[in-house]
Amino acid sequence: MLNPQLRTIVQQMPKAELHIHIEGSLEPELIFALAQRNNVSLAYPSVEALRAAYAFTDLQSFLDIYYAGASVLLKEQDFYDMTAAYLQRAAADNVRHAEIFFDPQTHTARGVPMQTVIDGIYRACQDSPVSATLILSFLRHLSEEDAFATLEAALPHRDKFIGIGLDSSERGNPPEKFARVFARCKELGFHLVAHAGEEGPPAYISTALDTLQVERIDHGVRCTDDAALVQRLAREQVALTVCPLSNIKLCVFGDMGQHNLLQLLDAGIMATVNSDDPAYFGGYMNANFEAAFEALPLGLHHAQRLARNSFAAAFLPAAQKQALLDEVDAYFAAL
C-alpha cells in the first residue's frame, strides 16, 4: 500500500512528461466518436470490446492495435481534439511541460497531408496552458528512404517541432538503419532521441548514442543487462525516459515489483517517469508514478529526484528550465 501522504506528494509535485506518443493518448471513447464523425468502420463493435482487446503480449501485439486505432484520425480537428484531450489530462496531473511524439508516417501513408497532422497537434499545444513541444518520430519498421521523404515533407513546418525520434518495432530494426537521416537532422539543428533497449538489446542503446548521437534514450530499461553500459549512462548522465505501466503491459517485466526503476536511480542514472501510450497502458503520468511508488521501495527523495530529472532532461531554454527546477525544490522544501 502506498502511503497516502506520499501518494499526494507525487500527484501534486510539478513534473514534465518527456515520452508520450500523442496517438497513444487516443481513448477508446474518442476512437469511436471520431470513427462516427469520419465514417470510418472499426473492427470492434463497441468501446468495451475495443478496450477488452488491450491485452498485449509484446510490443508488436500492441503496435498492431495502436496503428488501427489511429486510422480514425483524418481531419485537422481530429488531431486537435486528441491533443487537447491529452493536455487536459496532463494538466490535471500537474504536468508543467510535455514533449510530445507524433508519428506522421502513420497518417501520411493513409493519405492524410503532413500539414493536417502538424497543424492540428500544434494548434492544440498553442491553446493549452501546459508548455508543450513536439518531436517528430520516424517509424523504424519502414525504410530510411521513407524517413528521408517524411523529413522533407515536414521541413516546411520545421518551426512547429523541436526534435526527431525513432519508434515502432525495435527488434530487427537497429538504430544504425537510420544513421544518415539522423545525421541530416542533427545538421538541421533538431534535438535527437530514440527508443532503444525497450525490447531490444543493450547494444541498441550504445548505437543510438554513438551512431545516431541522440541526447536521450526512450525506455532504455534493458541497459541493466550490461553493467558497463549502466556505468556509462550514469557517468554521462544520459536521461532515460522510463515508462513503468507500458513496460508491464508489454511484458518487459513480469510485474511492477520486478521493474528496475529503483535500480536505475540507485546506479546514478538520470531516469524519468512517463506514460508512453496512456490510453492503452492503464494511465497517465500520475498513474505511472503511483504504480511505481506502490510496488517499489521508492521514497520522498526519489520523488524529488524524478521531478528534478524530468525538467533537467527537458529540451527547454535554460531560464525556463531553471525556474521549473526551482519550483520543484520549493515544493519539496515546503513539505
Ligand SMILES: Nc1ncnc2[nH]cnc12
Ligand atoms: N512503446 C513504444 N515502443 C515503440 N514504439 C512505440 N510507438 C508507440 N508506443 C511505442
Ligand SMILES: [Zn+2]
Ligand atoms: Zn514510446
